[in-house]
Amino acid sequence: MKILIIAPNNIVDNWVTVFNKLISKDSIVIWPNVLDYDKIDCVALWNQPHGLLNKFKNLKLIHSMGAGVDHILSDPSLPENIPICRISDEKLSFSMSSYIIMAVLFYHKRLIKYQSDKKNKIWDHNSIPEIDINIGILGFGSLGSDAGIKLKNLGFNVYGYSLNKKEHSDIKLYHGDNLDQFLNKINVLVCTVPYTSKTKNLLNIKLFNKLNDETYLINVSRGKVQNEKDILKAIEIGKLSGAFLDVFETEPLPKNNKIWRNDKIEITPHIASITNEEAAVPQILDNYNRMIKNIELRNLINLENEY
Amino acid sequence: MKILIIAPNNIVDNWVTVFNKLISKDSIVIWPNVLDYDKIDCVALWNQPHGLLNKFKNLKLIHSMGAGVDHILSDPSLPENIPICRISDEKLSFSMSSYIIMAVLFYHKRLIKYQSDKKNKIWDHNSIPEIDINIGILGFGSLGSDAGIKLKNLGFNVYGYSLNKKEHSDIKLYHGDNLDQFLNKINVLVCTVPYTSKTKNLLNIKLFNKLNDETYLINVSRGKVQNEKDILKAIEIGKLSGAFLDVFETEPLPKNNKIWRNDKIEITPHIASITNEEAAVPQILDNYNRMIKNIELRNLINLENEY
Numbered sequence: 290m291k292i293l294i295i296a297p298n299n300i301v302d303n304w305v306t307v308f309n310k311l312i313s314k315d316s317i318v319i320w321p322n323v324l325d326y327d328k329i330d331c332v333a334l335w336n337q338p339h340g341l342l343n344k345f346k347n348l349k350l351i352h353s354m355g356a357g358v359d360h361i362l363s364d365p366s367l368p369e370n371i372p373i374c375r376i377s378d379e380k381l382s383f384s385m386s387s388y389i390i391m392a393v394l395f396y397h398k399r400l401i402k403y404q405s406d407k408k409n410k411i412w413d414h415n416s417i418p419e420i421d422i423n424i425g426i427l428g429f430g431s432l433g434s435d436a437g438i439k440l441k442n443l444g445f446n447v448y449g450y451s452l453n454k455k456e457h458s459d460i461k462l463y464h465g466d467n468l469d470q471f472l473n474k475i476n477v478l479v480c481t482v483p484y485t486s487k488t489k490n491l492l493n494i495k496l497f498n499k500l501n502d503e504t505y506l507i508n509v510s511r512g513k514v515q516n517e518k519d520i521l522k523a524i525e526i527g528k529l530s531g532a533f534l535d536v537f538e539t540e541p542l543p544k545n546n547k548i549w550r551n552d553k554i555e556i557t558p559h560i561a562s563i564t565n566e567e568a569a570v571p572q573i574l575d576n577y578n579r580m581i582k583n584i585e586l587r588n589l590i591n592l593e594n595e596y
Numbered sequence: 597m598k599i600l601i602i603a604p605n606n607i608v609d610n611w612v613t614v615f616n617k618l619i620s621k622d623s624i625v626i627w628p629n630v631l632d633y634d635k636i637d638c639v640a641l642w643n644q645p646h647g648l649l650n651k652f653k654n655l656k657l658i659h660s661m662g663a664g665v666d667h668i669l670s671d672p673s674l675p676e677n678i679p680i681c682r683i684s685d686e687k688l689s690f691s692m693s694s695y696i697i698m699a700v701l702f703y704h705k706r707l708i709k710y711q712s713d714k715k716n717k718i719w720d721h722n723s724i725p726e727i728d729i730n731i732g733i734l735g736f737g738s739l740g741s742d743a744g745i746k747l748k749n750l751g752f753n754v755y756g757y758s759l760n761k762k763e764h765s766d767i768k769l770y771h772g773d774n775l776d777q778f779l780n781k782i783n784v785l786v787c788t789v790p791y792t793s794k795t796k797n798l799l800n801i802k803l804f805n806k807l808n809d810e811t812y813l814i815n816v817s818r819g820k821v822q823n824e825k826d827i828l829k830a831i832e833i834g835k836l837s838g839a840f841l842d843v844f845e846t847e848p849l850p851k852n853n854k855i856w857r858n859d860k861i862e863i864t865p866h867i868a869s870i871t872n873e874e875a876a877v878p879q880i881l882d883n884y885n886r887m888i889k890n891i892e893l894r895n896l897i898n899l900e901n902e903y
Binding site: 383384386387388390391394395397398400403404406407410412413414418419439442443444540541542544549555556557558559560 | 690691693694695697698701702704705707710711713714717719720721725726746749750751847848849851856862863864865866867
């Protein structure tokens, strides 16, 4: 068994960690560190360089590292007759979307105020009980779009942003250079971007300064996407009204981090959903074993349907 | 103007209070306290006794007190050629369902634990982050069914109970004598019943003892539907794992009530949604004025469609 991860611009350390728990260390290779292309019999892909797959003479299985396969099928020189599988992420979406909706409603329904009122035995029936919100999903991929569509179906205003152009009949989507226009529309920012060289440190004071005042931040992507010093500063100056964070630059969150004691920040210990790699790696290994044993593969792509 | 409320078995004090804020006290009458049937020109109805409406010679407008009109149209001796209108409750449903979903997710995602962990600077990544839940909607009417269907669409198991038989293609519904079977299925009980002589004190220890251990209670209906002493007792003995309450036997909640200091109970000051009467009374008066001025009525029923 020799599995090669090809995911340029993606940081795959956590993937390797999960693979290493389940198979021997020398069974897993990361492109471009390939000594012998002929020994690779399975590739796990995220945005592979087009044409690269033709170098592998003994490839038996192509596996997407996510639920989507458009990034694989867009390769005009994709080798023929090699099965292509994808990750099934239903449980991932269910858990992640439930978390996001909880965080959004927690803010919208002012639960932070009512919890504080309870402590002080204050009965305030007269304050406006709902904050008007326009929700922005930053990273409208498989997980982000699931949450966005569910929030839209609950009756909320939802906008989306993704790096590459996407379309949705009910939700206004922005892409590429139109990030500022997207940020201008919203006052709840939900971050569901993948962790890449482009998204590292994305949630910093420069981005926060482009937001409407009193925007609420929800981050369920990866800790290194956020700058925690800047989040605390943005809350202090009122750019952010608060934050609901599941991920942190350093995990576990160090005891001396000011976030622990900030009343405007809710935190959970990276439990919004199991991570993509924790869901995906066992699925890739299961399909590898099925391929070896000539058993029917799971989540096999039908090339005619393109999914 | 003489508006008669006909709602047998319903306690309509709050309706009268809201009417009295907007029109003179002698313009509003409660059945059966009618001195002169001929002076009534508008009736506001909830389950009127069949045949009763034929007594009114000068009736110009029939108004449902809720979103439904089936309770009106089921009367075989309904007078002809009198317009029938209903309440439009979109905003009511949006607010109420958002509240219910927030409370359900707050419990499902164990936010009470994670909020407590934050206070104590505890990072617990390893505990199971989600409680498996089966949600029961007690009172599957206009508001309850909206929340139930939305929760079902989010991927949760949902059951419903209503006094009279109802059907839904995706949600298993119980009715009438099958309350115990319904209670046996669930571990999250959402109470959305109307306040009637039958639902007064419904949420008492006798009902709680029929629940699965560690059931979570959410009450957004009316305070007098619940017995607060019994809720506290049920939490103490583990029948209830906790409660999320928007309504109370006495409002504002008295300072000496033990609920204020119970860590397993979340409370809000009757803000889940504006109440039905607060939404409905202005709509009834608006339609009354439109009828007088011969302007098009709002939410007029088409008898052929039955809605």
